[in-house]
Amino acid sequence: MRKDIFLFSFSTLLCFAGQVNSQSKKAPIDAIQQAEIKRDLFTLADDHFRGREAGTLDELKASMWVAEQARKAGLEPAGDDGTYFQFYSLLRERVNDHSTVKIGDRTFSLWKDMIVWEPGFASVDAPIVFVNDPLTVDEATVKGKVVALQFTEQDLTDPRKIIPWRYVTLVVQNCVKKIAAKGAKAIIFVSDDRAQQAWARAIQDRIRGTYRIEGRPSRQLLNGIPIIWIGADALDLVRVPNQQFQANVYAEAFTYPSVNVVAKVKGSDPKLANEYVLFSGHTDHDGVRNIEPGKDSILNGADDNATACVALLAIGRAFHQQPGKRSALFVWHGAEERGLLGSYYFAEHPTVPQESLVAVLNADMIGMNSPDSAGLLGITPPHLNSSDLANIALAENAKGPKFKLDTEWDKASHFEGFYFRSDHLPYVRKNIPAIFFTTLTHPRYHTPADEAATINIEKLTKMTRWMYATGFGVANAANRPKIVDGFKLEK
Ligand SMILES: [Zn+2]
Structure with missing residues (x-):
C-alpha cells in the first residue's frame, strides 16, 4: 500500500516535472x-x-x-x-610633478598655466618656430626646433569638434604625429577660445596620466617628445622669433x-x-x-x-x-x-x-x-x-x-x-x-x-x-x- 502510494506520487511528480520542462522555453x-x-x-x-x-x-x-x-x-x-x-x-603612467617648462624668461607651473599632455622623459633646450598651418609645414622649418601653434577652429564642420574637449583631443591627435615625423623636438599648443573651455576638464584627465594592462599597447601618441598646452596669454611669447624653450619632463609609473x-x-x-x-x-x-x-x-x-x-x-x-x-x-x-x-x-x-x-x-x-x-x-x-x-x-x-x-x-x-x-x-x-x-x-x-x-x-x-x-x-x-x-x- 505504502509502496503503491509512493509509485503513484512518483509518477505524478514525473508528469509534473515533464510539464515544467515542456514550458522551459x-x-x-x-x-x-x-x-x-x-x-x-x-x-x-x-x-x-x-x-x-x-x-x-x-x-x-x-x-x-x-x-x-x-x-x-x-x-x-x-x-x-x-x-x-x-x-x-x-x-x-603619469607626468611627474617636478617637470618644468620655461619659455624665454617665463617659468610655467604644471597643471596651473601649462598642461603636459602625456608622460615621458625628455630634456629639451631649443628655439621655437611658430607655425600657422601645422599640417603642411616642411621639414626644413621644423627639424630640431620646438613647434608652436594655436588651436584652430578650421574644419569645424566635423560635429565632434563642437564639444570643446573632443575638439582639443582631435586637434592634438591630428597634428602631433605629423609634426614629430618632421623632426620637432617638442610641440606647444596655445589655447583659442574653444580650447580654453576644455582646460579644466583636460587637467583632470591629463593629471591622471595613461592606463594600460600587460599585453596591451600604450595609448601614448608620442614617446619622448613633450606636448605642452598653454593659455592664449602666452601667444605673443611663443611668437617672438627664435624664442628659447627649455623643458625637463619626467614620468612616474604605478601599478x-x-x-x-x-x-x-x-x-x-x-x-x-x-x-x-x-x-x-x-x-x-x-x-x-x-x-x-x-x-x-x-x-x-x-x-x-x-x-x-x-x-x-x-x-x-x-x-x-x-x-x-x-x-x-x-x-x-x-x-x-x-x-x-x-x-x-x-x-x-x-x-x-x-x-x-x-x-x-x-x-x-x-x-x-x-x-x-x-x-x-x-x-x-x-x-x-x-x-x-x-x-x-x-x-x-x-x-x-x-x-x-x-x-x-x-x-x-x-x-x-x-x-x-x-x-x-x-x-x-x-x-x-x-x-x-x-x-x-x-x-x-x-x-x-x-x-x-x-x-x-x-x-x-x-x-x-x-x-x-x-x-x-x-x-x-x-x-x-x-x-x-x-x-x-x-x-
Ligand atoms: Zn560606459
Whole structure:
C-alpha cells in the first residue's frame, strides 16, 4: 500500500516535472522586477561609491558590492580560484610633478598655466618656430626646433569638434604625429577660445596620466617628445622669433589592482551547460573631479554604467529562477573608462574556455533618452558579426518592448564611432558573436549630472527584459549563433 502510494506520487511528480520542462522555453520575464532594479541603481550610483574610478578603492568597493548582490541573487562564483573576482593589474603612467617648462624668461607651473599632455622623459633646450598651418609645414622649418601653434577652429564642420574637449583631443591627435615625423623636438599648443573651455576638464584627465594592462599597447601618441598646452596669454611669447624653450619632463609609473566580477548560472542541459551566453557591463566610472566648494564633483555614472550593472543582477535572478539550457555567464568589467581594459583582460584570460563563449550581450548606458527608442549596435555591416544573434535580438524587440531602433549610430560612417567604445569590442576581435544594447549618449554623459534620479527606470526595466529575453533565446537555441562569413571590422 505504502509502496503503491509512493509509485503513484512518483509518477505524478514525473508528469509534473515533464510539464515544467515542456514550458522551459518560456522565459520567466516577470522575474525581472522594476522595484529591484530601482533599488540597486540608487545604491550603486550613490555618492557612497565616489564615482567608482578604476584603480581606486572605490572601484574595488563597488565591485565587492556587485559580487555580494550576485551571491544573493543565487549566482555561483565564476572568477579565479572559485571566487567572484578576476583581479588584474592596471599600469598607470603619469607626468611627474617636478617637470618644468620655461619659455624665454617665463617659468610655467604644471597643471596651473601649462598642461603636459602625456608622460615621458625628455630634456629639451631649443628655439621655437611658430607655425600657422601645422599640417603642411616642411621639414626644413621644423627639424630640431620646438613647434608652436594655436588651436584652430578650421574644419569645424566635423560635429565632434563642437564639444570643446573632443575638439582639443582631435586637434592634438591630428597634428602631433605629423609634426614629430618632421623632426620637432617638442610641440606647444596655445589655447583659442574653444580650447580654453576644455582646460579644466583636460587637467583632470591629463593629471591622471595613461592606463594600460600587460599585453596591451600604450595609448601614448608620442614617446619622448613633450606636448605642452598653454593659455592664449602666452601667444605673443611663443611668437617672438627664435624664442628659447627649455623643458625637463619626467614620468612616474604605478601599478594598481582592478577587477572583473564574474558569476554564472549553470545551464540545465548536461551537454549545452558547457557553453556560455556572456552578459556584459562595466562597474567603473570617472571618479571625483574638479572639486569646487558647493559644486557636485562626483561622477556617479548612473546611466554609465550602473544601469547595465543592475540589469545584469536582474537577469541573473531570472536565470537563477529558471536556467537556460546553456549556462549564463555574467561579467561586470572593471576599467572600461580607461580603455576597455577589463574586457580586454577577460577576453584574453577568460575563466571559461574561450570557445565555450557562444555570444556576448553587452550593455552600456541603457536608461536615458526617449521612452520608446533604443540602439542596438552590431547589427549593421561591417559591425554585424552574427546575423543569428542579431535576428534573435530583433525578434525579441518585436515581441516585447517594440523600441524604435536607431539606425544611424551603428554605421561605420557615424562620427561618434560608438561601436568601438564599449566592452563587446575585445570579444568581437576574438570572433565571438556580440551585440551592444544602449540607449545612446545625452548631455549628462560623463558629467556629475548623470545621476540615478534622472534615469527612466521603466525604460531601463524594458531594456533589461529585452536583453534577458535575447540571452534566454540564445541559451535555449538548438545551435549556437554563427559568425558572419568573412566578418571584418573597418578598423
Ligand atoms: Zn560606459
